[in-house]
Amino acid sequence: MHMADALISPVVGGAMWAATAGVAAYSIKKVQSDIDQKKVPLMGVMGAFIFAAQMINFSVPGTGSSGHLGGGLILAILLGPYAGFLTMASILTIQALFFADGGLLALGANIFNLGFFTCFLAYPLIYKKIIGREFSAKRKMTASMVSAIVGLQLGAFGVVLETVLSGKTELPFRAFVLLMQPIHLAIGIVEGLVTAAVVSFVWKARPEIMEKAALNQALGNLSIKKVMIGLAVMAVFAGAVLSWFASSHPDGLEWSIFKTSGREELESTDPAHKKMAAVQEETAFLPDYGFKVSGDESPTKGQSEKWPAVSAGTTVSGLVGGSMTLLLAAFMGFVINMKNRTGKKT
Amino acid sequence: MPNLVNATYNIRRFDELARQDSFIHRLHPLAKLLATLIYTVVLVSYDKYATIALMPFLIFPVFMAAAGRIPAGPILKRLLYIEPMIICVGLLNPLFDRSTTGILGYSVSSGWLILISIVIKGSLAVTSALILMATTGMDGIALSLRKLKVPKIFVLQLMLTYRYITVLLEEAARIIQAYSLRAFDPKGLKREVWGPLLGQILLRTLDQAQRVYGAMCLRGFNGEYNTGKNTSPGFGDYLFVAGWGAFIAASRAVNLPLWLGNILIGSVK
Numbered sequence: 001m002h003m004a005d006a007l008i009s010p011v012v013g014g015a016m017w018a019a020t021a022g023v024a025a026y027s028i029k030k031v032q033s034d035i036d037q038k039k040v041p042l043m044g045v046m047g048a049f050i051f052a053a054q055m056i057n058f059s060v061p062g063t064g065s066s067g068h069l070g071g072g073l074i075l076a077i078l079l080g081p082y083a084g085f086l087t088m089a090s091i092l093t094i095q096a097l098f099f100a101d102g103g104l105l106a107l108g109a110n111i112f113n114l115g116f117f118t119c120f121l122a123y124p125l126i127y128k129k130i131i132g133r134e135f136s137a138k139r140k141m142t143a144s145m146v147s148a149i150v151g152l153q154l155g156a157f158g159v160v161l162e163t164v165l166s167g168k169t170e171l172p173f174r175a176f177v178l179l180m181q182p183i184h185l186a187i188g189i190v191e192g193l194v195t196a197a198v199v200s201f202v203w204k205a206r207p208e209i210m211e212k213a214a215l216n217q218a219l220g221n222l223s224i225k226k227v228m229i230g231l232a233v234m235a236v237f238a239g240a241v242l243s244w245f246a247s248s249h250p251d252g253l254e255w256s257i258f259k260t261s262g263r264e265e266l267e268s269t270d271p272a273h274k275k276m277a278a279v280q281e282e283t284a285f286l287p288d289y290g291f292k293v294s295g296d297e298s299p300t301k302g303q304s305e306k307w308p309a310v311s312a313g314t315t316v317s318g319l320v321g322g323s324m325t326l327l328l329a330a331f332m333g334f335v336i337n338m339k340n341r342t343g344k345k346t
Numbered sequence: 347m348p349n350l351v352n353a354t355y356n357i358r359r360f361d362e363l364a365r366q367d368s369f370i371h372r373l374h375p376l377a378k379l380l381a382t383l384i385y386t387v388v389l390v391s392y393d394k395y396a397t398i399a400l401m402p403f404l405i406f407p408v409f410m411a412a413a414g415r416i417p418a419g420p421i422l423k424r425l426l427y428i429e430p431m432i433i434c435v436g437l438l439n440p441l442f443d444r445s446t447t448g449i450l451g452y453s454v455s456s457g458w459l460i461l462i463s464i465v466i467k468g469s470l471a472v473t474s475a476l477i478l479m480a481t482t483g484m485d486g487i488a489l490s491l492r493k494l495k496v497p498k499i500f501v502l503q504l505m506l507t508y509r510y511i512t513v514l515l516e517e518a519a520r521i522i523q524a525y526s527l528r529a530f531d532p533k534g535l536k537r538e539v540w541g542p543l544l545g546q547i548l549l550r551t552l553d554q555a556q557r558v559y560g561a562m563c564l565r566g567f568n569g570e571y572n573t574g575k576n577t578s579p580g581f582g583d584y585l586f587v588a589g590w591g592a593f594i595a596a597s598r599a600v601n602l603p604l605w606l607g608n609i610l611i612g613s614v615k
Contacts, residue, residue, distance in 0.1 A: 002431075004428070004431065004432050004435075004468045004471070004472070005386055005389075005390055005467065005468065005471035005472070005475075006390065006432055006436075006464045006465075006467035006468030006471060007432075007435060007464065007468075008390060009390065009391070010387045010390060010391045013387075013390070014387075024500065025497070028497045028499050028500055031499060032499060040499065040502055040503060040506070041506060041555050041558050041559040041562060042552070042555040042559070043503050043506070043507075044502070044503055044505070044506020044507050044509070044510060044555075044558075045506065045507075045510050045514070045551050045552075045554055045555035045558060046551065046555070047503065047506070047507030047510075047511075048506075048507050048508075048509075048510035048511045048513065048514040048515075048551070049514055049547065049548060049551040051507065051511050051514070051515070052350065052511070052514040052515045052517070052518040052547070053518070053544055053547070053548075055349065055350050055353055055515070055518070056350070056518060056522060056535065056544070057533075057534040057535065058534050058535050058537075058540060059533055059534035059535060059536055059537065060534070065533070065534075066533055066534030067534075069544075078548075086499075086500060086503055087503065087507070089500070090500070090503050090504040090507045090508075091507060093504060094484075094504070094507060094508055094511065096475065097475060097478070097479045097484075097487065098356065098357055098360055098476075098479055099353075099356070099424065099427075099428075100424050100425065100427070100428040100472040100475065100476055101428070103386060103471045103472060103475055104382065104383055104386050104471070104475050105383075105386045105387060105390055105471070163435075167394065168390075168394050168460075168464065169394065169435065169436070169438070169439050169460055169464065170394075170439045170442050170443035170456075170457060170460060171435075171438055171439065171442060172442055175438075175442060176438075179438075193537070193540065194540050194544065196541075197537075197540040197541030197544070197545070198540070198541055198544050198545050198548060200541055201541035201542055201544075201545030201546075202545050202548060202549065205545065205549060206549060206552075209552065316607070316611060317604055317607030317608045317610075317611050318398040318399075318601070318603055318604045318607055319398065319607065320606075320607035320610050320611060321398070321401075321601075321602070321603030321604050321605065321606035321607025321608070321610065322397075322398040322401045322603040322607070324603065324606050324607065324610065325401040325402050325404070325405075325602060325603045325606060326401055326404060328405070329401075329402075329404040329405045329408045330408070332405065332408060332409060332412070333408040333409070333411070333412040334412075336409070336412035336413050337412050340368075340412070340413075340415055
């Protein structure tokens, strides 16, 4: 479920970074005030535990295939939502840096999708409500299953929403949702079953661990409202500020197009493209930049000299220049390598 | 995710690469982090049809890898693991977007253009992030996070998680190997052992955390994790970020390959 950098636009990525930073800052404050220093090494080692557990494959009953754990819910159950979220964030950071799961820009979105929904929505609003005061086997099972499934569905929905908002692909919202949600339903069921199995085992072997964790989060339900408000403010602020920065460039471009062609914007004829352009205007980083008119010749002579010109001449130049650039990059790498080698010998 | 032993090996490999000495390794971690961030953000800001215009972006990772003496093998291997996911999402585009764009007088499916663009962007972003790690290491990242005023507790949490990943991966690998030697079905853990096996690892982990904390206290731990040398960025570091920033901005503003091609084609004529 990790999003890749290629599927996210800078505005969406930035907004998700801001939202994640907001939740993380709030969690850090809570962890520092609520919990003793002892919890920090525990969080660290738990992070490593989930990291290792994610690599263990569990057979998916009845299918002959296998899947692995996400871990957000287990972390919330054992450490509480705040420490759980921070632990999830550190796991995803390490995965992004060392295993290329997601990227630097998409990291904010990934932490949000996998950490926020499980720790701050599924855990306090579903798991804790179902568990109530008695830890019966049935309740642990139901609570783990329902909250794991809901948490993962929300996360998958977040991925869809962020990808579509980024306008990086042509994926229609409906088709993408219909693809993502069922896949993650299966994963959610496995996640729920594993979580329930681990929770019941730990409850049987060392009940005091779970009791302690449950007591630590006495405030969990009250503060969710604050998190939500802070989060909304952060996201709106980030969206507003970032898009303000983002829009300055196209304005300049529009201005120059206006100067040269006497028109504010390149107009496309295709109605489907008009609709898409309207969506893009709101979401893409540089909406009018490199916008292509598909299927037909460039509308007017004056405009064809502008950026998105698609004509045989520019394409040939582009291909030649592109291969030159690649050769140049390869040559540079080769020269530095040679220099390194001779440097080593002397 | 690859298997447990592989993961341990990979992390160690990156640690080793980060401990080399080169001009890139000696740069301040923050400078490398900032340059990579600028690079990634500008890279993904391109239009979804951009392909040739992205070519100059290859220069940054090639330069970093060559100057930092990072072998291509481990980086490309990681890239191979992640590529299927990127292609999977990208592959839906030719199915959904059946419109065409004219190139060279031929009509080209724009869905395929998007796929190519996504793959290029994804590969470059992943490669640059991996090279950042291979030249900087976790300690360097932690240092730059502290410089960016990220709260101590989170940096500490990150460092501890990283420190114990290899320890726990090895432990988990032993347990899983023991299981698979006794069980016939290699296709994942059977349902009956989910709880006991993972729970057992968890309980050992918790005990480990207690011992770790005790050991840390005995050595005078007071909520601070020493992240190595605490240098400040120097003139060269500023120059590095400014130089790459300027190059990246120039590539974004001008279609360099197109410009280069125009010059070449022009001179041929």
